[in-house]
Amino acid sequence: LLEQTLVTGDSGEEKLPFNSCAVKDYGNLQFEEFADDEPVGVVKNAKAVGSANQRLSEAVHAIKKDGHTSVMLGGDHSLAIGSIHGHAAAVGELSVVWVDAHADINTPMTTETGNLHGQPMSFLLRELRSKTPTLPNFSWIKPCVSAKNLVYIGLRDVDPAEHFILKLLGVKAFSMTEVDQLGISRVMEQTCDYLCDKVQKPIHLSYDVDAVDPSVTPATGTPVIGGLTYREGLYVTEYLCQTGRLSAVDMVEVNPLRGQTEQEVQSTVGTAVDLLLGCFGRQREGNHAPDYQLP
Ligand code: DIR
Ligand code: MN
Numbered sequence: 001l002l003e004q005t006l007v008t009g010d011s012g013e014e015k016l017p018f019n020s021c022a023v024k025d026y027g028n029l030q031f032e033e034f035a036d037d038e039p040v041g042v043v044k045n046a047k048a049v050g051s052a053n054q055r056l057s058e059a060v061h062a063i064k065k066d067g068h069t070s071v072m073l074g075g076d077h078s079l080a081i082g083s084i085h086g087h088a089a090a091v092g093e094l095s096v097v098w099v100d101a102h103a104d105i106n107t108p109m110t111t112e113t114g115n116l117h118g119q120p121m122s123f124l125l126r127e128l129r130s131k132t133p134t135l136p137n138f139s140w141i142k143p144c145v146s147a148k149n150l151v152y153i154g155l156r157d158v159d160p161a162e163h164f165i166l167k168l169l170g171v172k173a174f175s176m177t178e179v180d181q182l183g184i185s186r187v188m189e190q191t192c193d194y195l196c197d198k199v200q201k202p203i204h205l206s207y208d209v210d211a212v213d214p215s216v217t218p219a220t221g222t223p224v225i226g227g228l229t230y231r232e233g234l235y236v237t238e239y240l241c242q243t244g245r246l247s248a249v250d251m252v253e254v255n256p257l258r259g260q261t262e263q264e265v266q267s268t269v270g271t272a273v274d275l276l277l278g279c280f281g282r283q284r285e286g287n288h289a290p291d292y293q294l295p
């Protein structure tokens with residue numbers, strides 16, 4: 001799990017001068033390992049994930065207090081627990097836009113796989129507090145997101161228990177069916193109309209690259225056919241950027257080890273970079289510096 005204020009290294013810095021984003025790399029975090037991390041019921045790696053997320057939460061809290069937009073690069077989507085928790089601890093009430101093929105809202109009681117990356121939202125929602133038993137190293141988590149401040153985009157692989165929870169809490173969700181029906185521009189318009197009520201809350205974007213179709217982002221843990229096109233995926237980031245309220249971004253489930261070929265890895269990583277650039281102001285129409293002078 002890597003966290004930064006913006007992508008650096010082989011992709012970020014040299015692609016960003018167009019809007020003079022200052023990039024500060026906070027480096028990789030060191031995480032504790034647990035030899036005795038036995039499953040709790042079916043839930044795997046609870047101690048490691050709980051402990052790592054506590055550190056992530058503190059790191060994001062510090063980045064937000066420094067006045068930056070936080071960028072988390074992952075890695076397992078369970079990092080959203082710490083990322084959203086730390087963000088909320090620093091700025092208060094948040095809007096969360098969760099772009100994913102999956103709802104990631106199983107509780108430790110409903111999960112069929114035991115994977116914590118299928119459960120992060122269940123620990124964060126105030127409305128699910130009584131439904132999430134405390135796992136080892138999870139006791140520091142205070143639910144900090146209200147169901148009415150959450151919007152999903154791109155859903156197409158939702159477990160029955162997750163679907164029940166979404167309906168029970170009345171969570172706003174644009175599945176791929178709504179994307180087909182409305183088109184991505186009306187989905188984004190409605191997302192912001194819904195979230196941007198009277199109080200202008202900071203937006204936390206949690207972007208799982210498996211929201212995008214596996215023909216574009218195949219190097220990911222749980223690809224699902226029928227996803228967002230490259231252009232739809234990018235439009236989401238461009239639209240959220242122009243709200244001026246994007247305050248933290250997770251770009252997750254990029255897993256080069258899952259690419260079958262070098263081309264699959266390049267396509268996945270390249271798309272993740274383009275999505276991040278969209279978040280930070282790169283426009284397909286082009287960009288120029290405010291002080292640009294014609295030679
Ligand atoms: C499934 C798959 N709903 C689970 N979820 C995934 O494991 O809970 N989430 N892959 O990202
Ligand atoms: Mn997913």
Ligand code: MN
Pocket residue numbers: 077102117118221222253
């Ligand atoms: Mn996942």
Ligand code: MN
Pocket residue numbers: 077100102104117208253
């Ligand atoms: Mn996910």
